[in-house]
Amino acid sequence: MIKVLNAGFYSCIQDFGRIGYQHYGVPVSGVMDKRAASVANALVGNEKRAAVMEITMSGPKLKFENNTTIAITGAIMNPSVNGKPITNNKCLSIKQGDVLSFGRLESGFRCYLAVSGGFQTQEVLGSRSMYKTITPFQSIEKQGVLKINFGIRVNEQRFSGLRVDDTYFESSDIEVLPGPEFTFLSEVQKEKLFTSKFTISKENNRMGYQLNETVANDLKQILTSPVIPGTVQLTPSGKLIILMRDCQTTGGYPRVLQLTDSGINTLAQKYTGKTINFRLKA
Amino acid sequence: MTYELKYIPYGEQAILVEWPQRIDILILNDIVAFKSKVIHSELGNLQSLNHGYASLSISYKNENFDFSSEVKLLKEIYKSSKARKIYKRQSWKIPVCYDTHFGIDLEILSREKQLQIDDIITKHCASIYTVFFIGFLPGFLYLGGLDSALFTPRRATPRLKIKKGSVAIGGEQTGIYPMESPGGWHIIGNCPINFFDSSKSEPCFANAGDSLKFYPVSIQEYEDIKVLVDAGVYQIESEVLYD
Numbered sequence: 295m296i297k298v299l300n301a302g303f304y305s306c307i308q309d310f311g312r313i314g315y316q317h318y319g320v321p322v323s324g325v326m327d328k329r330a331a332s333v334a335n336a337l338v339g340n341e342k343r344a345a346v347m348e349i350t351m352s353g354p355k356l357k358f359e360n361n362t363t364i365a366i367t368g369a370i371m372n373p374s375v376n377g378k379p380i381t382n383n384k385c386l387s388i389k390q391g392d393v394l395s396f397g398r399l400e401s402g403f404r405c406y407l408a409v410s411g412g413f414q415t416q417e418v419l420g421s422r423s424m425y426k427t428i429t430p431f432q433s434i435e436k437q438g439v440l441k442i443n444f445g446i447r448v449n450e451q452r453f454s455g456l457r458v459d460d461t462y463f464e465s466s467d468i469e470v471l472p473g474p475e476f477t478f479l480s481e482v483q484k485e486k487l488f489t490s491k492f493t494i495s496k497e498n499n500r501m502g503y504q505l506n507e508t509v510a511n512d513l514k515q516i517l518t519s520p521v522i523p524g525t526v527q528l529t530p531s532g533k534l535i536i537l538m539r540d541c542q543t544t545g546g547y548p549r550v551l552q553l554t555d556s557g558i559n560t561l562a563q564k565y566t567g568k569t570i571n572f573r574l575k576a
Numbered sequence: 577m578t579y580e581l582k583y584i585p586y587g588e589q590a591i592l593v594e595w596p597q598r599i600d601i602l603i604l605n606d607i608v609a610f611k612s613k614v615i616h617s618e619l620g621n622l623q624s625l626n627h628g629y630a631s632l633s634i635s636y637k638n639e640n641f642d643f644s645s646e647v648k649l650l651k652e653i654y655k656s657s658k659a660r661k662i663y664k665r666q667s668w669k670i671p672v673c674y675d676t677h678f679g680i681d682l683e684i685l686s687r688e689k690q691l692q693i694d695d696i697i698t699k700h701c702a703s704i705y706t707v708f709f710i711g712f713l714p715g716f717l718y719l720g721g722l723d724s725a726l727f728t729p730r731r732a733t734p735r736l737k738i739k740k741g742s743v744a745i746g747g748e749q750t751g752i753y754p755m756e757s758p759g760g761w762h763i764i765g766n767c768p769i770n771f772f773d774s775s776k777s778e779p780c781f782a783n784a785g786d787s788l789k790f791y792p793v794s795i796q797e798y799e800d801i802k803v804l805v806d807a808g809v810y811q812i813e814s815e816v817l818y819d
Contacts, residue, residue: 316626318772318780319710319754418774427714427755428774474584474592517597518711518718519628522587522635544628544711552587 295359296409296440302354302396306433307413307440308539310343312421316543322523323423324539326404326500326562328555330368333458334408337365337385344412345422347434349405351565353396354434356407358388362442363410367458369402369563383458402463402563411443425540462560466491467573469557473526473549478513486510487551491569492534498566500540505570508532513548521545524553526572536561579606581654583647589623590635591646599629599720604708607632608665608785610654617653627709627784629718667704667787669813670752670767672743673798674700678766685728685745685762697792699723700743700750700764707786715754715772715780719788722750734760741766743790754780765792768802769812781812 308331311324325331325348332342347354353371366373366382373380373396380386382405388394394407415422418429426432434440479487486509497504511532521527525537527547536553537545538561553561554575564570579595586592593610595603607627614625614634623635636646674697676682686693705719712718722745730746738744738759743752746761753759754771767790773779782788793801804810 314624315779316624317710317784318778319712319714319716320779321714419777419779427772471585471587474586474594517599517629517631518709519631520592520626520633522590522633524587542712543626544709554588 296442297357297359298354298434298436298438298440299357299393300355300395301434301436301438302349303352304350304433305354306348306424306431307345307415308348308423309345309412309421311423311539312419312425312428315419316520319543320419320428321425321501321540321543323421323425323500325406326539327368327406327559329462329559330404330563331406331408333383334365334367334406335412337367337383338363338408338410340408340410340412344408345415346409347407347413347440349396349407351399351403353405355393355395358390358392358394360390360442362388364388364394365408366405367408368405369463370400370460371405372397372400373405402460403565404562409442414441414443462556463563465560466568466570468561468570469554469575470526470551470572471554471575473552474519475513475516475528475548476550478548479550483509483511487572488574489571491571494564494566494568494570496566500538502538502541503536503561503564505534505536507534509534511548515546516548518544518546519549521549522552524555524558525549526551526553538562577602577606578655579603581651583650585643586633589638589641590633591643591650593632593634593650595630597630599708601706601720603630604706604785613653613656614650617649619649619653628711629708665785665787665817666782667789667815667817668782670769670788670790671793671797671801672701672765672767672790673793673795674743674765675795675798677795678739678742679764681744681762682764685764688728689725691725696726696764699726700745701790701792703789705750705788705790707782707784707788709784710780710782713754713757713772714774715770717751717771717780717782717788719750722748724748726750728762730760731762734758738763739766741768743767766798768798768805769810770805787817 308325311322331346335342335344492505495504495506523539527535528550582594584592621637623637703721705721708718727748740756742763743765744761744763
């Protein structure tokens with residue numbers, strides 16, 4: 295068990311999402327940065343889709359009620375165990391009673407905590423990913439208790455600390471493919487999309503990222519049609535909305551671009567005020 | 577009847593299939609039939625399907641799927657004449673309490689439309705609605721078939737909180753809010769039935785292609801149904817539709 299002493303800004307349990315229920319209007323959900331979450335799971339010997347804690351902007355304070363093994367990946371938030379600094383991308387033994395806390399956010403925006411065996415919070419419709427109205431909780435709460443498995447499956451001596459390429463945190467390149475309505479854009483609109491810098495607005499969360507700059511838009515709305523995480527919608531006012539993992543399942547705005555999974559991972563590590571540019575995948 | 581379909585790559589592991597872009601029950605039936613054929617085909621790496629009014633997205637497990645060979649398979653499946661009845665369509669009877677206690681916009685609507693409240697209720701209950709698809713919220717049905725006399729533009733300012741079960745009219749559509757949500761539609765009543773239950777493997781009882789009819793109940797009947805629903809023993813009245 296893990297006891298939540300302090301919840302931090304926004305932390306939730308996520309796996310690779312709720313697949314196959316979109317025709318009931320159920321969002322996919324799942325970790326925002328699949329790459330970082332997969333590395334955390336691999337370090338503690340879990341299957342890459344196991345449930346991890348996704349920690350956004352500022353970390354929680356957690357007390358472990360049993361021995362386990364953990365790994366932290368993704369954003370650098372200066373974590374420590376019992377006040378002693380630890381590093382990301384390393385498999386660590388945790389003893390009963392240890393307290394994990396986090397400090398200042400240094401780079402990236404979301405970090406991932408994996409525990410041996412994965413978090414064992416309630417599975418609903420094939421996934422433990424927290425989502426309001428589907429799982430009992432939408433984020434972890436102070437005084438809450440999170441179930442984890444007993445036992446340690448990995449010998450930490452096997453790893454000296456993984457060298458992980460985290461340069462994507464600082465990269466402004468967001469990899470995209472053409473979206474279904476891309477072909478309706480004019481050459482001027484296409485050029486604007488690929489040569490402009492866009493700034494992330496304060497409207498950014500697990501459902502979507504809105505961008506500040508606009509692209510003059512004369513496209514008609516579309517008949518409500520499926521959308522998926524990573525879809526870039528062009529709204530009538532010319533604003534761009536990038537749908538993220540918790541997005542709705544259908545939408546009526548033209549889908550001009552589509553982020554690749556790698557593009558979603560990169561964007562997930564960015565926040566208000568950061569600039570990005572779209573780069574077409576070769 | 578078959579349509580000229582367009583197959584468009586959608587992201588790294590999905591294909592979007594497009595029908596002629598219009599709201600049409602014949603197109604809906606074709607989408608539902610195609611979807612059913614795809615599910616029952618031998619496509620090994622199929623992950624999930626989702627559709628809107630005139631499009632179907634098909635996503636695959638394997639990121640390295642080959643778009644053109646998958647499209648070729650889909651075209652064969654679409655043309656296959658195996659018209660097995662592998663899905664059943666149902667017609668649901670849905671109780672709604674139109675008391676102004678719930679129907680907080682009925683009076684405004686009555687003035688705007690120059691219709692008695694009873695006429696609004698009669699018209700709302702007279703239509704047979706078609707479930708085109710589920711979207712917007714888990715368990716939110718996109719229903720076609722609203723009487724044009726009830727078409728009403730959405731509220732200028734959406735409400736931040738609309739009660740679970742609210743039955744509403746927005747533009748040319750009507751719908752039921754399966755859970756509390758913000759929304760800009762006009763609220764005319766409340767339905768005691770759950771449209772989304774995440775503890776069930778089929779979390780919404782209705783499916784695209786089904787039809788639905790509303791009938792009015794009093795506040796007392798509403799409360800009685802609610803008790804049965806909360807106890808998990810309420811049976812929604814339904815009939816299987818045969819073509």
